[in-house]
Amino acid sequence: MARALINVPAKSKRGEIIEIKTLMSHPMETGFRPGMDGQLIPRDIIEKFVCTYNGEVVFSAQLHPAITANPFISFTTIATESGTLVFSWTDNKGETQVQTASIQVE
Amino acid sequence: MNRLACLVVVIGMALPAFAQDARKSGFDYMGPDTQAMQKDDLANPGMLSVLEGETLWNTPTGKAQKSCAACHGDATQSMKGVAARYPAMDDKTQSAIDLAGRIIQCRVERQEAPAPQREGRELLSLSAFVGRQSRDMPISPPQDAKLAATRAQGAALYSARMGQLNFSCAQCHDDNAGGHLGAAPIPQAHPNGYPLYRLEWQSLGSLQRRFRNCMSGMRAEPFAAGSTEAIALEAFLMERAAGMKLETPAVRP
Numbered sequence: 001m002a003r004a005l006i007n008v009p010a011k012s013k014r015g016e017i018i019e020i021k022t023l024m025s026h027p028m029e030t031g032f033r034p035g036m037d038g039q040l041i042p043r044d045i046i047e048k049f050v051c052t053y054n055g056e057v058v059f060s061a062q063l064h065p066a067i068t069a070n071p072f073i074s075f076t077t078i079a080t081e082s083g084t085l086v087f088s089w090t091d092n093k094g095e096t097q098v099q100t101a102s103i104q105v106e
Numbered sequence: 107m108n109r110l111a112c113l114v115v116v117i118g119m120a121l122p123a124f125a126q127d128a129r130k131s132g133f134d135y136m137g138p139d140t141q142a143m144q145k146d147d148l149a150n151p152g153m154l155s156v157l158e159g160e161t162l163w164n165t166p167t168g169k170a171q172k173s174c175a176a177c178h179g180d181a182t183q184s185m186k187g188v189a190a191r192y193p194a195m196d197d198k199t200q201s202a203i204d205l206a207g208r209i210i211q212c213r214v215e216r217q218e219a220p221a222p223q224r225e226g227r228e229l230l231s232l233s234a235f236v237g238r239q240s241r242d243m244p245i246s247p248p249q250d251a252k253l254a255a256t257r258a259q260g261a262a263l264y265s266a267r268m269g270q271l272n273f274s275c276a277q278c279h280d281d282n283a284g285g286h287l288g289a290a291p292i293p294q295a296h297p298n299g300y301p302l303y304r305l306e307w308q309s310l311g312s313l314q315r316r317f318r319n320c321m322s323g324m325r326a327e328p329f330a331a332g333s334t335e336a337i338a339l340e341a342f343l344m345e346r347a348a349g350m351k352l353e354t355p356a357v358r359p
Contacts, residue, residue: 005153
């Protein structure tokens with residue numbers, strides 16, 4: 001049920017540097033905070049973010065407990081060819097959320 | 107004599123316009139990074155809640171198995187401007203009701219579903235989605251004489267000293283707006299962005315949650331969400347901000 005907002009330029013020129021922005025809804029619960037009952041709230045964080053461009057990894061990141069809820073990750077890559085960008089976020093329970101975006105390169 | 111009368115008329119007309127210019131949204135006190143985050147729908151985390159609200163809007167639920175859309179249709183039409191004119195009078199109970207209260211009412215009475223929790227994810231997302239339909243529209247409190255008592259109660263609460271620190275809202279938000287409390291700039295306490303994403307909360311929250319923050323800072327007992335007092339304060343602040351543009355879902359530090 002998690003939601004993501006992804007911004008990839010719909011069209012770009014070959015060789016152009018493009019900025020990609022992603023915003024993922026996630027509590028990023030650190031595992032260090034006590035809840036109302038004094039017990040620690042179990043850790044629930046995204047640990048890995050990967051973006052592939054036509055199958056090739058162009059960006060990846062490891063996330064840690066100090067990172068904000070709803071992490072916003074932006075990065076750049078070079079528009080090489082038309083195709084698909086696949087984004088995946090994997091949490092500490094091993095669950096992965098995948099989202100795709102297409103890109104047109106002229 | 108005539109000239110004097112003329113001058114009085116001119117000043118009389120100029121004053122309200124001048125007072126209006128002195129009002130500033132909380133947005134204006136934020137740094138450029140936070141402003142940019144609010145302005146970009148693909149970077150504003152409040153938009154995640156709006157999307158969730160949209161899904162809820164279209165999902166049949168409750169014993170009636172009706173979605174909000176089944177009765178209200180396209181929200182971009184039916185909910186346009188609605189958030190700008192709440193709190194309003196509830197004809198049935200003859201008391202003031204806030205937008206969240208109205209949504210709870212539809213959930214319970216018309217969808218026959220359990221009442222959503224105040225500050226719960228469901229109600230906040232629905233409120234953000236409904237509020238989003240009025241973005242950039244001027245706050246237009248209802249011209250309803252029956253709301254006068256509620257607004258007067260809100261005005262009295264706003265200037266009443268409360269809590270162990272014996273502060274009033276007005277001391278910070280009127281007398282010291284533009285100054286600082288620690289590192290935080292003190293805004294004018296306008297209600298024009300709610301529900302909004304507060305970076306400190308790491309989540310979306312309502313105006314009444316914001317009251318609770320300030321009141322616990324004053325070491326006063328916070329008004330319960332949806333209470334008569336909280337709705338009165340909200341009605342007063344909406345009247346005080348009449349004409350200012352709604353920013354829902356805003357971002358605040």
